Amino acid sequence: MDRALQMGANIYTKGELKKLREALRAWKKKEGYLQNDRTKLEQEIVAFQRRPIPSPDDRDAYAEYQDRKRALDERSDALTKKAQELAEQKAKLAAWQKRLPAQIDAPQGKEKIKEIALGIIRKNAPYQKRYDALKARLDRATERMDRAKVQMDALAKAVKTDRNDVRRYKIAAPEKVKDRPGIIAEAVSGNEHYASLVATMRDDNSALKTWTLMSDAAKEEEANKRMYRDL
Numbered sequence: 284m285d286r287a288l289q290m291g292a293n294i295y296t297k298g299e300l301k302k303l304r305e306a307l308r309a310w311k312k313k314e315g316y317l318q319n320d321r322t323k324l325e326q327e328i329v330a331f332q333r334r335p336i337p338s339p340d341d342r343d344a345y346a347e348y349q350d351r352k353r354a355l356d357e358r359s360d361a362l363t364k365k366a367q368e369l370a371e372q373k374a375k376l377a378a379w380q381k382r383l384p385a386q387i388d389a390p391q392g393k394e395k396i397k398e399i400a401l402g403i404i405r406k407n408a409p410y411q412k413r414y415d416a417l418k419a420r421l422d423r424a425t426e427r428m429d430r431a432k433v434q435m436d437a438l439a440k441a442v443k444t445d446r447n448d449v450r451r452y453k454i455a456a457p458e459k460v461k462d463r464p465g466i467i468a469e470a471v472s473g474n475e476h477y478a479s480l481v482a483t484m485r486d487d488n489s490a491l492k493t494w495t496l497m498s499d500a501a502k503e504e505e506a507n508k509r510m511y512r513d514l
Contacts, residue, residue, distance in 0.1 A: 291399035292387050300387075303379055310372055317365055324358055331355060 293300040331351060337344035386392055 287400035287403045288396060290403055291396040294399050295392060295396050296383060296386060299379075299383060303376070303383060306376060306379070310369065310376060314369055317362065317369060320362055320365075324355070324362060328355055328359075 289300075334348070337348050339345050387396065
């Protein structure tokens with residue numbers, strides 16, 4: 284709604300609101316350039332004033348000195364003129380800034396701007412709805428991609444860890460599930476909920492079929508680690 288109100292205010296003022304913002308940015312940029320030019324000129328004047336004044340008898344050196352002094356004076360005059368112009372522009376912009384809010388905040392202006400804003404919202408509603416739907420799809424896809432990366436990293440780590448201790452995995456849950464690879468990947472990545480649905484077995488125990496739920500296997504592994512630490 285805020286964006287629509289801004290657009291409505293700009294339409295109501297026949298584009299003046301946008302023009303004012305652009306004019307303020309342009310003025311600020313020019314004011315920055317002026318300050319930089321002044322600083323540079325002041326440094327050059329200080330350096331020039333440190334130079335010894337040549338004797339008039341040395342015509343070439345004296346003429347060069349006078350030319351340099353005249354050039355610095357002309358630049359100083361030009362910057363003074365530019366500063367005056369910017370001051371005049373600033374005064375006009377200040378008056379503009381005062382006039383527009385008064386126009387926008389007037390009861391008639393507020394009502395008209397609200398009417399324009401509502402029209403903009405109604406016109407853009409189908410596009411906004413489509414945008415929201417696409418954004419939701421993108422968010423879901425991004426979430427799935429992020430989760431897939433976690434799963435892939437976990438699987439790669441498991442493959443590296445189990446290189447000499449090959450394991451098998453299967454769904455131990457009694458209910459029917461469609462995404463079995465996804466559930467196993469979630470379990471391997473450390474998701475405790477899915478770890479309770481997936482069983483694992485070392486390949487060298489396949490003849491004995493000693494399947495163990497991953498959640499229980501993780502607990503047993505942690506207990507073994509603590510036992511060895513305490514030795």
